Amino acid sequence: xxxxxxxxxxxxxxxxxNLDRCVGCKACQVACKxxxxxxxxxxxxxxxxxxxxxxxxxxxxxxxxxxxxxxxxLLTPAGEVAFMQxxxxxxxxxxxxxxxxxxxxxxxxxxxxxxAEGAVVINRDECIGCGYCETACxxxxxxxxxxxxxxxxxxxxxxxxxxxxxxxxEVCPAGVFTFGRAKDILEQAEAAAAQGKTxxxxxxxxxxxxxxxxxVSSDRKSFAMRAHFAERGKPVLTQQLREIINPxxxxxxxxxxxxxxxxxxxxxxxxxxxxxxxxxxxxx
Numbered sequence: 001x002x003x004x005x006x007x008x009x010x011x012x013x014x015x016x017x018n019l020d021r022c023v024g025c026k027a028c029q030v031a032c033k034x035x036x037x038x039x040x041x042x043x044x045x046x047x048x049x050x051x052x053x054x055x056x057x058x059x060x061x062x063x064x065x066x067x068x069x070x071x072x073x074l075l076t077p078a079g080e081v082a083f084m085q086x087x088x089x090x091x092x093x094x095x096x097x098x099x100x101x102x103x104x105x106x107x108x109x110x111x112x113x114x115x116a117e118g119a120v121v122i123n124r125d126e127c128i129g130c131g132y133c134e135t136a137c138x139x140x141x142x143x144x145x146x147x148x149x150x151x152x153x154x155x156x157x158x159x160x161x162x163x164x165x166x167x168x169x170e171v172c173p174a175g176v177f178t179f180g181r182a183k184d185i186l187e188q189a190e191a192a193a194a195q196g197k198t199x200x201x202x203x204x205x206x207x208x209x210x211x212x213x214x215x216v217s218s219d220r221k222s223f224a225m226r227a228h229f230a231e232r233g234k235p236v237l238t239q240q241l242r243e244i245i246n247p248x249x250x251x252x253x254x255x256x257x258x259x260x261x262x263x264x265x266x267x268x269x270x271x272x273x274x275x276x277x278x279x280x281x282x283x284x
Contacts, residue, residue: 006204007182007212010099012118013160014185015169016178016192017092019217019224024049024063024090028168028177032061032094035156035167049088057145060153061094061168068223089224091215092168092176095120095141095153096201100209102239106136118182118212119155136239138208139232155212182212189214198222200229207235 111126129148204210
């Protein structure tokens with residue numbers, strides 16, 4: 001197996017997402033749908049500003065809203081008074097475009113490609129809809145759509161290859177997204193972390209190799225980051241097991257053969273024991 005890379009050596013592009021600047025206007029969400037010609041989804045009442053409630057085959061970028069408490073300070077004649085206040089923070093989310101994407105490793109048809117720009121793209125002509133990518137993704141990104149095939153954000157690789165930033169980056173009126181060479185974005189994220197800001201996606205791991213979308217926030221809006229990534233980003237056990245088992249099957253390993261033989265023997269013995277017990281009951 002080839003050595004896995006992290007963002008510092010992968011090259012390509014990345015994006016820094018500054019949550020302190022996000023006003024939740026959803027311009028990025030609309031631009032993504034417009035550029036990629038994804039059809040609109042019928043709306044319905046929801047107790048949150050987030051809509052749709054999650055990513056979908058027709059919605060590759062969604063702005064999530066989280067409610068939390070932040071510490072505020074008020075200057076009074078008697079001095080500074082600190083208190084906690086309920087706040088709402090927006091977090092735009094899409095495929096994280098992992099440096100070493102588990103979805104690509106899991107795809108049996110090799111339908112998921114990683115481009116030179118770092119975009120993780122599903123080739124629809126090769127996708128058979130098996131769902132292995134959905135299972136392997138720690139961020140719950142790929143979604144089944146029309147014809148049973150899977151869809152997700154493409155990092156607007158078609159735009160990048162023509163000298164343009166992703167559509168969501170270009171349209172943002174608040175300057176939330178900083179798009180650039182992976183090396184430069186990594187340096188900016190490290191600088192933010194050194195200033196005491198909360199950063200997600202900066203550290204690489206053996207499962208994903210790190211993310212090309214890195215989130216940064218001050219304490220004021222960091223609760224949104226903690227809530228959103230509480231369950232996302234964790235290695236998927238089934239995929240980890242598959243990566244261990246597949247080489248045994250592929251290369252006809254003696255260990256794999258023995259394991260299968262032992263499993264078959266145990267199954268046969270259990271079945272035979274049950275048959276003998278049944279025979280004794282009939283004889284008695």
